[in-house]
Amino acid sequence: MQIDASFDLPPLKKPIYGYAQRRLLLDVSQPTIHIEKLSSELLRSYLGGRGLNMHYLYHHRAPARDPLAPASPILFATGPFAGTMYSGGGRFNVSGRSPQTGLLGDSNAGGFWGPELKYCGFDQLVIRGRTRYPSVLLLSDEQMELVYYPKLKEQTVKDTLTLLQNSLCPEKEWQIAAVGPAAPRGVTFAGIFANGARAAARTGMGTLLASKGIKAIALRGAYSVVPQDPDTFTSRLRDFETNIIEHPEYSKRIWMGTTKLMTELNDIGALCTRHYTAGNFNEIETVSGETVAENFKIRSKACHACNLPCSRVLDVSNPDKNQNFRMEGPEFEALAGFTSKLGIDDLPWALWAIDYCNEQGIDAITTSECIAVVMEAFENNLVDEADTGGLRLRFGNKNAACQFLRQIAEVQGFGEKFQEGAVEGAASLSKEVKKLVMHVKNLEIFQADPRGMKGYALGVAVASRGGDHLRSEPWFEFNGNEKEAVRRFGIPEVAHRLAIKGKGQLVKHFEEKAAVADSLEVCKNTFNNMELPTYERVTTLYQALTGITMSPDQMQHVGERIVNVERLYNLALGLSPTDDTLPSRFTKEVLPEGKSADEVVPIATLVKDYYQARSWRLRDGYPKKEKLKELGLKDKILT
Structure with missing residues (x-):
């Protein structure tokens, strides 16, 4: 590791009542930093997180036409409840101009990274410029360092987290968000992965971060977040947590998470099946959320301070790959994307494919759409093995899908055509194939059928x-x-x-x-x-925390x-x-x-x-x- 820049940060002058009221601006080209105060009126008007990022983009749109130009900013922001015991209140948004769509880029993730940004004394982080890849941004409550770490260049998301944590300070946990090896290769739908599997995966924000030369952002702060009215805040939080536990969906959500939607959507004929040519997957029982939980789940996992632990840690045996592995997840979108959407009923294979996407740092929705489009085109004789480099990409062919998936992530062979997503990849084949892409504004849609x-x-x-x-x-x-x-x-x-x-x-x-x-x-x-909670209750919690009436x-x-x-x-x-x-x-x-x-x-x-x-x-x-x-x-x- 080589330190390219180091900055001491001024201490906060007052407690964090929900908001640190500070924005950290970093230009990695120079490098230089600047700290701006966020006014109470701005926070009241946009709340935090996505709102703060949208306000900044609205007023500071980069003049460059290229979303990946050094002047094009990438923004990270968290909300007022981050760092408190609000159940599920520790998420963050990452925003910028999308390299995949050319329009607004924005993605959201959970885990523990968002609260740690607040513990470092900031509500928002804005990065511009370009430095040498792979660099790591280290941020604490006292200091910010920009470190060049060439050993991370080709590392997967999980290995990046392990290497960084061991290199920085093994006895003190850092919260790390990183990109995988696909991002610097130019895959425009690469995401940013916090805590390994908490994915801000959509619209190519990982590609945007890698274009700045940044491989990872590691946080470790010592500030705390305190409510203005602790009695009211604590009392209302207890009510909220009780309401969650008493909700009729509680047990189903902690057992299966969002994968419960596999069966629910199939029952109403709206599960994406063989690339939206059907709404029912006959083999649903082999790939359902229930089947995942019954056969592979070893424990539940929650984001910061959440009493609805909807994520799951799985122990997966994949006979085809002659390997066992552990993973977190999956979410519904990824599970449906690599099963019913492709006509594949091999659950261990699908879980491997999802984990591979996470490790390479790519969006599972876009990736599965790339594969599904070619499969449908193959079925309709719009492409053949001469086009695909010998891959017989028909529905249900998991072996061909596996090879294509690797090629997409590694930008090799037939997969190189799809490094900018399904729309551009299909267009490179023919106008007829492009018409098969299920997208809106160049972003591939979810795994439910809109007709239902x-x-x-x-x-x-x-x-x-x-x-x-x-x-x-x-x-x-x-x-x-x-x-x-x-x-x-x-x-x-x-x-x-x-x-x-x-x-x-x-x-x-x-x-x-x-x-x-x-x-x-x-x-x-x-x-x-x-x-949950209702607007009436969340505004009460917001006022008790921040002192802002709304x-x-x-x-x-x-x-x-x-x-x-x-x-x-x-x-x-x-x-x-x-x-x-x-x-x-x-x-x-x-x-x-x-x-x-x-x-x-x-x-x-x-x-x-x-x-x-x-x-x-x-x-x-x-x-x-x-x-x-x-x-x-x-x-x-x-x-």
Whole structure:
């Protein structure tokens, strides 16, 4: 290791009541640092995390056209609850311009890295410039160092963490976020992995970090976070934790995590199967979340201070690879991506593939889509073995999928065509193959079929970072309770997944709630999907922690502001209403069987309803002047 730069950091002058009120700006080219104070008004207007990052991008958009140019920033931010005992309140967002889509890049992860950033005395970290790769950023509450560590160059995520921890200080744990070897190779969908498996995987933020020359960011702080009103904060936290344990989904979530969705989506005919050509996977019992837990789970694992330990540590035996390994996870998206989506029913193989993606540091959703597109093209005689370098990539062929997966991560052979994702890879083959890619705004969509859930379909079409469900998560359309739907939204149909009416209002509401979750940096498993705590309770907790008074409506309004800021940012980069759509498979072709059969998505109708709910102009998708004024935003596109 060679220290390239070292800076002493000034101490905080007051306790951290939720916010350190400091932003650390680092230019690794010089290198230089600068510390900015974050005003109470800014924090009240954007809350933290994703909101802080969006505000910064809105006001500091890099003039460079290339997302990977040295001037293009990458931002890390956590929220006010990070470092407290708030269950699930220790997440972080990493943001910038996406090298994969060219539009807004943003990703969110849990674990222990977010709270440690707060313990170092910062709410946000902004990095610009470029240094030699692989460098490591070491940050404590007293010092920041930029260290060149060539031994890490080709290391996997897990080996990077092990080497760094042992080199730095084995007796004191550092919280480390790192990229894998795929990022510096130019794979544009590389992620950043905290604590080994907590993945900020979408939109290529790992590629952006590697372009700065940074392999890893290691944190170890000594500050603490204290509430302004400790009695109220502690009391409300106890209520919140009790509500989580008493929730009807608690036991299922700690047993299977998000993989519970495998069976649930299959039951309604909306599980991505053989690349969205069917909604039911006949071999579901061999690859379900229940099967993963029963055969491989050895213990549950939680993020910082969380009493809903939804992650799992697995002990996997993979006979085909003649190896045993341990891994954390998987999440639903990865599990479905390497099983039903590819027509593969070999669970140990799928778990190996997911672990391989994590170790190489690549997004499992994008990677599985690359494989699935070629498989469908192969089945339809649009490509053959002459195109694929001898790989017989048909649905169910795990051996060919394994070789292709390695080639993608290593940017070799046929896989080199897909280093920029499924859209560019398919386009290099033919226009017909490109039409098979299931993406929105160049980001591959999730592993559920939009035809079976119209609110989710709309949310994916209009999501600010591309084809993504986590920007909204309008779970309420599965509720079925029309009385509650009328009480909350004034429209009974929003409680039904196949209904159209009112879905614009539904998605608007849950987009704003998701933005609040990502800015408070609380887990969507509880805040969005279980709706715990309620807005009334979370605002009480927020006030008890920070001393900042905020009503539920005001907090939802912050979410609306963030969504509109993201819209302005994307419009400045060339986004238009024609981008708010879905692949034609979902709008023109029906599913052949199951409980979502004969359904298509009337996307134009849904988007119009959504624009009207948002007060966006139909002709150009731009927020109306009255809406911008209401939100306190400038009435112009950034230049």
